[in-house]
């Protein structure tokens with residue numbers, strides 16, 4: 386496909402993920418933005434809901450229907466869970482669909498039904514190209530499931546140690562703190578400013594958060610051993626960003642040099658995954674607005690655990706940046722087109 390002729394629609398353009406997809410697409414050299422759609426906000430101007438998207442301010446949000454989405458080369462779905470299947474079924478294979486929702490991420494129907502409580506729609510190539518084996522399946526794909534934000538950073542943080550056989554995948558612990566935009570724009574009582582400001586809280590505790598099985602699915606592809614993860618999300622009073630602390634027991638005799646070598650090797654050729662120099666620690670600010678994942682690895686000698694800290698922008702590499710990266714792979718464009726490794730700081 387010619388770079389300057391990719392016609393793209395975004396469903397859920399009034400939301401956080403859809404807005405971020407549009408922000409990134411405005412910086413993509415090959416894209417022409419077609420339909421932008423919403424639910425209850427259909428009929429409103431995009432500028433009234435997403436004032437930062439200045440070049441699109443006069444666009445009117447259309448209703449989300451198959452007819453509106455058809456006729457584009459690429460459709461991004463940034464809709465609530467459970468909404469994607471109807472469009473996936475009705476849009477032909479001539480349209481590339483990139484789903485930011487969860488509907489097609491999990492391969493096991495029983496696991497899906499346990500955590501989402503609805504019938505399983507199916508599974509599509511999983512949009513985390515940096516995990517071994519995934520990139521080939523994404524190249525030229527017509528349907529792609531964009532990962533969840535916590536699984537993106539947690540899987541990338543733990544994968545090299547597990548793939549290299551340096552850590553025990555049966556005892557993984559992930560505690561990850563997220564900004565509030567991870568929960569979406571729709572008003573929620575626990576996200577009111579007065580509840581969130583000046584406080585950090587845990588939620589989804591005790592193995593009930595739906596991103597636990599997504600992390601297990603990703604890491605299980607790297608080892609023959611059983612993967613178990615204890616995943617605890619935290620909510621912190623900032624708009625964007627995730628900082629994940631991921632730990633696992635090391636195999637006897639593993640040194641910090643072994644660990645660093647595994648991480649350096651795994652991500653040496655990856656444009657968006659950066660192992661920081663020794664002594665530097667990831668921080669959400671440094672990845673704000675960028676498609677980067679920052680990682681640092683340490684060995685806790687007394688506990689005999691590897692500790693990996695990862696930072697990601699939940700709306701960029703955690704959703705919309707990954708979605709654009711996947712579009713590039715699907716269309717055979719250079720993978721980093723329109724995406725930046727440069728954050729906004731301070």
Ligand SMILES: NC(=O)C1=CN([C@@H]2O[C@H](COP(=O)(O)OP(=O)(O)OC[C@H]3O[C@@H](n4cnc5c(N)ncnc54)[C@H](OP(=O)(O)O)[C@@H]3O)[C@@H](O)[C@H]2O)C=CC1
Pocket residue numbers: 396397398399400401402403422423424425426427449462463464465466468485486487532533534566567568569570571699700703704
């Ligand atoms: N926020 C994040 O960090 C991440 C989000 N995602 C996924 O992206 C998707 C969107 O999330 P997010 O942007 O945060 O959510 P928001 O609540 O911010 O946005 C939801 C969007 O969907 C639209 N919508 C809601 N209901 C319907 C409907 N019945 N039919 C058509 N459109 C509808 C809304 O339109 P209206 O304004 O009219 O209500 C809005 O545009 C979700 O599946 C989420 O899981 C994935 C990874 C991270």
Ligand SMILES: CC(=O)N[C@@H](CCC(=O)OP(=O)(O)O)C(=O)O
Pocket residue numbers: 485486487532533534535563564565566567568569618620
């Ligand atoms: C802070 C916050 O609430 N975060 C969201 C995860 C956002 C995400 O990755 O979304 P999906 O998997 O739903 O696509 C949550 O924990 O539900």
